[in-house]
Amino acid sequence: MANFRVHFLGAAIPSAVAAGLAIAGELVTPLVGGACFGLGVLGGMLPDIDADSSVPTRIIFGALAVAAAAAVVLALHVDSAPGLVVLAAVAAFVAVRVGLRGFTAWLCVHRGLVHSLPFAALVGVLAVHVASRAFGLAPTPAWLAGVFLTGGFLVHLALDELSSVDLVGARMKRSFGTALKLGSRRQWFGTAVLYAGVIALVTIAPPADQFVRQVTSSRTRAAIAATFAGLR
Ligand SMILES: [Zn+2]
Known part of the structure; x- marks a missing residue:
């Protein structure tokens, strides 16, 4: 299991880069971009609230x-x-x-359902709903908020998985495969509820097509390029 500092930096560095790009590409205001960065870091901490002795658990x-x-x-x-x-x-x-x-x-048994891909999706789509309903954000920044939270969460799962590979001995530790997973056979009912929840929340979420179009648009790329040209 990767430690707190690794998880913090592992989530903070890509989140900062992605938030900078989102602001430069005029997808979000600097304020929302900053909030997205915070969500990315939070996502990197979140999976370990089910661990008994993890730092976030102690703080919370x-x-x-x-x-x-x-x-x-x-x-x-x-x-x-x-x-x-x-x-x-x-x-x-x-x-x-x-x-x-x-x-x-x-x-919640550690490395149970919380350390799974559907749980990462669940927290993200929940963030989309909170961002659009409670904070009144347009679909694009709302979806971006969800993507940051899920992204940080996924970085955490990947780092946990990486740290279970013993590079020196070139073998897998027993914890391999317990972090990045699609669900839990032992907790099949909880897994089913998790998937149903994700599907239901995506169905009633604000439409994502505009978000996808804006992120991949040439206008966004041009705005990013213009920002970097301005920096030089
Ligand atoms: Zn973990």
Whole structure:
């Protein structure tokens, strides 16, 4: 399994290049391009939230636990003894940090369905919906947001797969084939739900044809070329 730093750089470098090209090609505004870069990096971190000890998991659950403790303090501090408030806050922190983490760990086996190609597609098409419905983006930038998130996710899966090839010994480690996969036979029901969800969400998503046309258009290429000519 590739480590946090590898995943971060592995997602950040191509995302920065792709976001720069998208802005230069006038597909997105600099603001949306910046958000796309962030989504690419997020995509590179996302698969490991199912790993018990991964850095993103620690950050996410640590933040949730602090938030829960703060909420308890805010709710109780007026009419409870200070000692009791501290005790309740510590209890809330531990409950979230240990309890909720244990629950998600039980729910998603690492390298289970989260580390799969359909899951990468799912997060991307979800991002398309959020971008167009919640943020009101036009189809092209909305689809671009989804492509960045899925792209970062795919880079993560590829890096996990690469790190399971032992180049020195020229052999495969046992984890080979557990990161880049189409689904899980052991979790066949979850796999089926995943595919159904992706298909349903793509069906009701804003049309992608305009996005594909714009990305591949000569106008976009000309705008990119003009930007680079201007830089010289
Ligand atoms: Zn991973």
